[in-house]
Amino acid sequence: MSVLTKCRFPQVIGATLCVIALSTLGFAASENILLALKPSQGTYPLGVIFDADGNLFGTAYNGGEYGTGSVYELTLSGGVWTETAIHQFGAGQDGKFPVGIPVFDKAGNLYGTTPQGGSYGCGIAFELSPQGNGVWSEQVLHQFACGIDGNAPDAGLMLDTNGNLFGASGSGGTDGYGVAFELSPLGGGRWKKTVLHNFGAQEARVPGGLLAIDNQGNVYGSTYYGGPSNTGAIFEISPLGNTWKEKVLHYMGGLDGSAASSVVVDSAGNLFATAGRGGKYNRGTIFELSPAAGGSWKFVRLYDFGTNPEDGECPQGLLPAPDGSFFGTNEGLGDFGFGTVFQFSPTGEGEWTETVLHSFNYGRQDGGYPQGPLVLDKLGNVYGTTVSGGPVGSDGLVYEITP
Template sequence: MKRTLSTPLSSLIAALALCGCGGGHGSPAAYSLRHTFQIPPGAGQPRGGLVADTAGNLYGTASTGGTKRFGAVYRIDAVTGVESVLYSFLGVAQNDAQNPIGQLVFDSTGDLYGVASNGGSNDVGAVFRIDANSHAESLVHSFAPGPQDGALPSRSLLIDGQGDLFGTTTQGGANDTGTVYEITPDGRETLLASFGQAAAGKPAVPRGELALDSAGNLYGTTQFGGSSGHGTVWELASSSRGATVLPTVLHSFAGPPADGTEPVGGVLLDAASGTLYGTTQLGGINDAGTVFRCGVDGSGERIVYAFADISGNDGAAPMAPLVMDSSGVLYGTTDAGGSGYGTVFAVDPASGRETVLHRFGGYPAGDGQTPLNARLMIDTAGQLVGVTQLGGANNTGVIYRLPR
């Protein structure tokens, strides 16, 4: 069955071809490094996934590097593979963002938007824009500590068809445990919700990517809170929003061995089935993390796959968002396990079967390591493309590619 996925507009502009997993899914895939980061002179230690334009050029952010070492926005040429630093962040001392995290998104004009965990007017993070033509940077919003705004943004933005941006922060809001915010194309920021106190069983500290359904409802995860304190899956209805509104808990994680704990990758919405998919970095029978599924109404939550012990060949500690192909196969990364430096994996939700596609070899071997929370992308050839924060010849991260 053809799947309809809830994805940021950037994924549509990138024109990613979502193909079936093919006959090679059961065996280890060929793997290659597409780019190795180097500081100086370029960007390094990327902490977010990639987006592509219609020509196949790749764009991303790096948390360090650039001329001031406060991070950079970079482009990888589709033909030559050469890295260009489009913008070097100047840092809080010059009223600019610093240490960008998460994946960029395109708007309909080709401008890029992203978030930085530090910098801005108050040094608690900012949303920035990169002009499509000049590559000039401007701050769309500087976060401010206190109950009226969020602070320390979490991961990537989501953009809808009208150009509105949605995101979360891990602090700020009514209880200083994070917020959901919206920024309109003219730069107006509005708090849509505030999270609660974990000690009171409320969802607290949102992490990971958001999903948006056709009715305008938002879905995500919190690392902490819920009835058992192991984190939650939550919904924010389009009809109930405001600075003091608390998102609705769809599922409270119970922790190991029967459930996951600390979901930090967010959720992926399979609109065709009304199912949310995500990962927890811990929990499951081996307390090494899980892939889970949950209905958009909170029903039917269960572990799809529990990762093995960190000392084994399997991955452990999945922290990145998942992606899905049109056959319904899920792909993601783990931050640990494998050869000790993390893995790339595939999971069939129908059978619960997991395949390790690559075990990172790490810096000593010149391979990537620590993919952290960077989401994979599926390129127009149907191959997986991703980044690692560390590893490679310079231990400042790599871009890699492998068939599915």
């Protein structure tokens, strides 16, 4: 099995507004390989997240006891990281092939999705709860019933301040082009699923990536397809009384980029994201969408990958840092052809600088092809995963970058 990435979608070249962005050649950031994943525990890792105690948790898309993935924990003791699979997917009517990083609630429970498995074969939303002594129990929150219920949720879930979970599926719904949904706790272990929007043939369609939520409860995301060039869109879904209203903020394509990633929203309501293809060099872009007068949004292309000769291609999303910069990864290219980790920093007056922190070198037991979101620790170190590489006998690894 393999995960379909946004880099595999078609692109068209056109024109758009762009600000000045400078490039800086990579400098001596250091990489530390925390752990190479073994097939028995799960392989093809897709991002990690910290718990309150500093342990790392992530999903492995493949491998494990049943060959259909796992959720694992990494704990640090005596300078050595140890991996434990806290749940193995694939038994009975369980989900299969988990995607996206899990998300924690305040009580330490983990939530996520699988695009396959379950009673109907179209995936599940799940909760993993700690029971003590390293034991975790799984509760299936929702079995996706295919058809109008939505199929194959493929990017994980986001949690709002009220404990509601938001996600998207890239197929199914009333028109077959995917849905955005909410899962709300009812008490007693029961959950209610609500479809917020059915994506249709004549608009933005086939949502992908994590959703983002602003402080007003508005939900933002991206789609693979739709628009004049059929290269995707950025959308907003807003609460309106007892219902929700969807609005396309911008159609992608041309120099804007295509195959947009998960969106992040800042405290001022500005949206930032990457596009996996398109741009000046057809290697992807970084862009910003800002609220403007009359309910419109202003699109600004901030950076074209390929400006820096060490750049990678197919950026996989952005992680905001406290200093106003962003960290991100490119799935391919870089110095050795296996992807990069980069930092994108504001320099004042609307200018930005992109710096390559690390180029992955698969041929020297390093990882290759980074995928999944990044996470920061309290010291500003960056953690992530690659879906391939590592020492012989492993398949993917968890790494730390110290800028």
